[in-house]
Amino acid sequence: SAVISQKPSRDICQRGTSLTIQCQVDSQVTMMFWYRQQPGQSLTLIATANQGSEATYESGFVIDKFPISRPNLTFSTLTVSNLSPEDSSIYLCSVLGQNQETQYFGPGTRLLVL
Amino acid sequence: TQLLEQSPQFLSIQEGENLTVYCNSSSVFSSLQWYRQEPGEGPVLLVTVVTGGEVKKLKRLTFQFGDARKDSSLHITAAQPGDTGLYLCAGAYNFNKFYFGSGTKLNVKP
Numbered sequence: 001s002a003v004i005s006q007k008p009s010r011d012i013c014q015r016g017t018s019l020t021i022q023c024q025v026d027s028q029v030t031m032m033f034w035y036r037q038q039p040g041q042s043l044t045l046i047a048t049a050n051q052g053s054e055a056t057y058e059s060g061f062v063i064d065k066f067p068i069s070r071p072n073l074t075f076s077t078l079t080v081s082n083l084s085p086e087d088s089s090i091y092l093c094s095v096l097g098q099n100q101e102t103q104y105f106g107p108g109t110r111l112l113v114l
Numbered sequence: 115t116q117l118l119e120q121s122p123q124f125l126s127i128q129e130g131e132n133l134t135v136y137c138n139s140s141s142v143f144s145s146l147q148w149y150r151q152e153p154g155e156g157p158v159l160l161v162t163v164v165t166g167g168e169v170k171k172l173k174r175l176t177f178q179f180g181d182a183r184k185d186s187s188l189h190i191t192a193a194q195p196g197d198t199g200l201y202l203c204a205g206a207y208n209f210n211k212f213y214f215g216s217g218t219k220l221n222v223k224p
Contacts, residue, residue: 039153040200041217045213096210100210101162101206102159102162107154110154
């Protein structure tokens with residue numbers, strides 16, 4: 001398994017600003033993912049963070065709104081840009097385990113946009 | 115449209131009762147995972163099933179993967195308040211792309 005930390009754990013932001021979320025893993029991993037989750041609901045995949053190349057975004061998510069960095073095999077950031085109240089959600093990062101079959105999740109970042 | 119549909123969406127039962135949660139899709143997956151999530155935390159992996167027809171047991175939890183690898187079920191025997199949480203199934207394509215089910219909120223009352 002992998003131990004994953006996220007910063008910040010929660011934040012309250014003003015409309016029009018941006019928030020950058022950090023994800024740190026305690027071991028090198030090939031694949032990292034970013035998800036969005038409304039409280040008590042399912043997870044929606046935003047993108048796969050690729051080391052050394054541009055992230056791969058899912059339908060409905062674009063790089064201008066959700067720029068992602070992956071400078072090495074243990075770290076990634078997700079920025080949520082030009083915030084609106086609709087961006088209020090929980091943002092989770094995850095990594096793929098060594099067996100390539102399972103994911104391990106960070107604790108999430110709770111974002112509230114006013 | 116959700117790729118994986120879970121049922122029921124909500125379940126409130128008394129301690130000691132049994133329950134089954136279903137995860138259904140029209141798509142074939144290379145593997146399927148079940149997670150439990152508590153408020154304020156990320157999902158925690160319970161089990162991964164890979165082979166069609168596979169059955170795995172984890173104490174009072176029994177997981178089954180359908181023969182065609184399109185559906186799965188989670189059965190809990192003698193539920194306890196500590197089982198309360200959001201249960202999520204996730205299907206994997208090509209072992210590295212995951213789609214999550216709609217989720218089942220379970221509340222076990224003492």
